[in-house]
Amino acid sequence: MVEMVTRPYAGAFEAYALAHPEVLCLSADLTSSCEIDGFRDRHPEQFVSLGMAEQNMMSFAGGLGLAGFRPFLHTFGVFLYRRPYDQLIASVAYPRRKVRLMGFLPGVTTPGGMTHQAIEDISVMRSIPNMTILETGDATEVESICAAADSIDGPVYCRVLRGSVPRLFDSPIEVGRMRELSAGSDVLVVTAGVATEEALRARGALKAAGVSIRHLHINTVKPFDERPLLDHIASVKHGVITLENHVTEGGIGSLVAEIMADHGVGKRLIRLGLKDTYAHGGSRPYLMRHYGLDASALVAGVERLLGRIFGVTEADLDAVRVDAVHSSAKAEAL
Amino acid sequence: MDNAKSTGDVALGIRRRVFEHSIRNNGGYMSQACSAAEQLAWLYNEELRLGEPTLPMIPKPFGGVPSAGNTDYQTGAGYNGPAEPQYDRLFIAPAHYALVAYATLIEVGRMAPEGLEMFNKDGSSVEMIGAEHSPGMEMHNGTLGIGLSTGAGLAWGRRRKGEPGRVWVFMSDGEVQEGQVWEAVQAAAYHAIDNLYAIMDVNAQQCDGAMESVMDARDIRAKFEAFGARCVEIDGHDLEALRQAAREPHPGKPLIILAHTVPYRGMSFLKRRFPRLHYVRFQSEEERADMNGAIAEELGIPPVDYAH
Numbered sequence: 001m002v003e004m005v006t007r008p009y010a011g012a013f014e015a016y017a018l019a020h021p022e023v024l025c026l027s028a029d030l031t032s033s034c035e036i037d038g039f040r041d042r043h044p045e046q047f048v049s050l051g052m053a054e055q056n057m058m059s060f061a062g063g064l065g066l067a068g069f070r071p072f073l074h075t076f077g078v079f080l081y082r083r084p085y086d087q088l089i090a091s092v093a094y095p096r097r098k099v100r101l102m103g104f105l106p107g108v109t110t111p112g113g114m115t116h117q118a119i120e121d122i123s124v125m126r127s128i129p130n131m132t133i134l135e136t137g138d139a140t141e142v143e144s145i146c147a148a149a150d151s152i153d154g155p156v157y158c159r160v161l162r163g164s165v166p167r168l169f170d171s172p173i174e175v176g177r178m179r180e181l182s183a184g185s186d187v188l189v190v191t192a193g194v195a196t197e198e199a200l201r202a203r204g205a206l207k208a209a210g211v212s213i214r215h216l217h218i219n220t221v222k223p224f225d226e227r228p229l230l231d232h233i234a235s236v237k238h239g240v241i242t243l244e245n246h247v248t249e250g251g252i253g254s255l256v257a258e259i260m261a262d263h264g265v266g267k268r269l270i271r272l273g274l275k276d277t278y279a280h281g282g283s284r285p286y287l288m289r290h291y292g293l294d295a296s297a298l299v300a301g302v303e304r305l306l307g308r309i310f311g312v313t314e315a316d317l318d319a320v321r322v323d324a325v326h327s328s329a330k331a332e333a334l
Numbered sequence: 335m336d337n338a339k340s341t342g343d344v345a346l347g348i349r350r351r352v353f354e355h356s357i358r359n360n361g362g363y364m365s366q367a368c369s370a371a372e373q374l375a376w377l378y379n380e381e382l383r384l385g386e387p388t389l390p391m392i393p394k395p396f397g398g399v400p401s402a403g404n405t406d407y408q409t410g411a412g413y414n415g416p417a418e419p420q421y422d423r424l425f426i427a428p429a430h431y432a433l434v435a436y437a438t439l440i441e442v443g444r445m446a447p448e449g450l451e452m453f454n455k456d457g458s459s460v461e462m463i464g465a466e467h468s469p470g471m472e473m474h475n476g477t478l479g480i481g482l483s484t485g486a487g488l489a490w491g492r493r494r495k496g497e498p499g500r501v502w503v504f505m506s507d508g509e510v511q512e513g514q515v516w517e518a519v520q521a522a523a524y525h526a527i528d529n530l531y532a533i534m535d536v537n538a539q540q541c542d543g544a545m546e547s548v549m550d551a552r553d554i555r556a557k558f559e560a561f562g563a564r565c566v567e568i569d570g571h572d573l574e575a576l577r578q579a580a581r582e583p584h585p586g587k588p589l590i591i592l593a594h595t596v597p598y599r600g601m602s603f604l605k606r607r608f609p610r611l612h613y614v615r616f617q618s619e620e621e622r623a624d625m626n627g628a629i630a631e632e633l634g635i636p637p638v639d640y641a642h
């Protein structure tokens with residue numbers, strides 16, 4: 001059984017911020033939902049409440065950056081770029097402020113429906129000059145996200161997992177360095193965030209089907225080091241599959257496609273993720289299945305790439321992790 | 335629709351349904367029922383001119399998001415009746431009030447009680463954060479602060495087309511922290527959009543607690559008036575005051591009713607959690623049982639028989 005860690009961000013942020021007094025904790029009325037309620041209560045002098053006003057918070061953070069502080073903004077990811085996009089560009093990205101955007105509930109990890117689901121955030125952020133993008137895929141990465149983000153000389157957007165988070169890795173994020181989770185020779189699978197856990201669920205079934213998988217986990221989406229990816233692509237026979245908790249336009253799939261095209265790599269690529277659609281509200285496992293972002297979607301992708309049917313059923317995959325609708329790990333049912 | 339029940343009874347029914355649902359489901363947006371029950375009961379039972387529902391009493395499952403290929407796509411607005419010129423339209427701007435809005439639809443006979451059983455269930459259209467396709471909703475308002483602008487645009491368009499129906503927007507006070515709300519009032523006043531009506535549940539709380547401790551919005555009425563709206567302040571639990579407020583003359587201006595409310599009204603047990611009431615989740619099974627007993631008694635119903 002995988003170890004589950006409760007509210008990993010809470011302790012990690014507190015420890016990091018206390019060691020770095022120039023770090024400020026900004027919040028937009030989702031303080032408990034972003035696991036910084038304890039920090040607010042214990043360290044009010046380092047906490048800045050900005051209310052439900054994300055556009056102002058963004059430009060305000062730009063001003064704090066100008067004053068020499070390094071603000072960490074906390075809200076749901078979606079509220080860090082849809083409402084305050086213009087402010088993000090003009091107040092933060094262009095002048096390269098050291099503003100750390102902590103985006104919670106990435107992709108379909110929220111039941112809140114379209115208005116709460118950041119499904120095109122990576123695409124948007126990738127196209128912004130000066131922006132760095134990090135994404136967490138397990139508790140260890142969440143625990144190391146503050147230090148990783150704060151090491152960036154400029155603005156950075158992070159997709160942060162919260163609540164009850166599995167521990168998959170034992171070493172912290174090293175910015176710019178992908179993780180090689182398996183070194184097979186048939187198919188290269190590239191994942192990030194919660195999609196990595198899904199790919200791991202399919203590992204046993206794919207092995208049983210006789211497919212040798214090479215699996216990479218990405219935590220630094222931008223800037224991206226192309227060379228190791230190209231080497232990995234070169235070492236598999238059949239091609240590449242990307243799986244992401246995001247639309248397939250502009251995210252990890254596009255990133256891999258661009259690199260392959262730029263370097264004339266003539267291998268097949270299958271991009272799995274939300275296919276040019278919005279999502280609706282529901283539980284994470286249900287949505288991941290409904291929109292083809294889960295382990296079985298990956299198996300189907302491998303079948304498509306290899307032109308073979310494995311007859312893998314849900315029972316052959318590792319169990320889905322179902323979060324409780326209500327748990328002490330989160331503030332609301334959201 | 336004929337008023338089979340008194341508005342007071344509808345309000346009581348809303349509180350009972352939201353309470354039962356929350357006890358059974360281990361938590362919910364209960365305080366919003368306490369603060370907004372009279373407002374939504376009054377709107378649906380008396381003030382709004384709405385036609386008969388056009389959608390089935392038992393909501394259909396989620397039918398897909400809008401796309402060119404989804405030709406059967408429907409919003410949930412049909413629960414408020416057809417979009418005909420003579421009828422009013424209503425937006426629930428803070429979409430987390432959906433549970434309260436669904437309970438209201440049931441109480442006024444526009445949705446079957448089974449609809450609430452589908453709340454937040456995978457594959458259902460009765461979403462936790464009211465979606466465009468959820469019963470009684472016409473817009474995706476889960477991103478707060480956008481509802482009044484859409485209402486203003488719809489009202490402008492309806493006036494241009496000579497439609498007598500009004501546009502009502504139910505708002506929350508937290509929304510005023512978003513700049514867009516002020517842009518909406520400014521535009522509605524500039525364009526003299528007086529077929530636009532808003533009623534705001536001023537319960538003085540938001541997710542993090544008391545509004546004045548999170549981001550003080552100060553004198554909302556004075557600000558709305560300064561931006562060009564006609565604004566009246568009332569006790570939002572007083573039905574007579576609600577009726578009077580809507581009669582306030584407001585030529586050439588939108589009318590905004592600030593309904594001051596208590597987010598534990600009718601469920602006094604919740605007072606001990608005030609002002610951290612945005613979402614009520616039980617801290618222990620013991621608290622759940624205590625709450626069940628105390629609130630059921632206050633609402634005049636037997637305690638909920640829930641699965642432990």
Ligand SMILES: Cc1ncc(C[n+]2csc(CCOP(=O)(O)OP(=O)(O)O)c2C)c(N)n1
Pocket residue numbers: 028029030052079083366428430476477478479506507508509537538539540541612
């Ligand atoms: C643009 C935007 N920012 C943040 C949120 C998250 N959120 C949901 S409700 C809410 C504030 C709640 O205050 P209020 O609207 O007054 O509702 P009440 O607590 O009285 O139910 C927030 C910040 C959101 N839905 N939309």
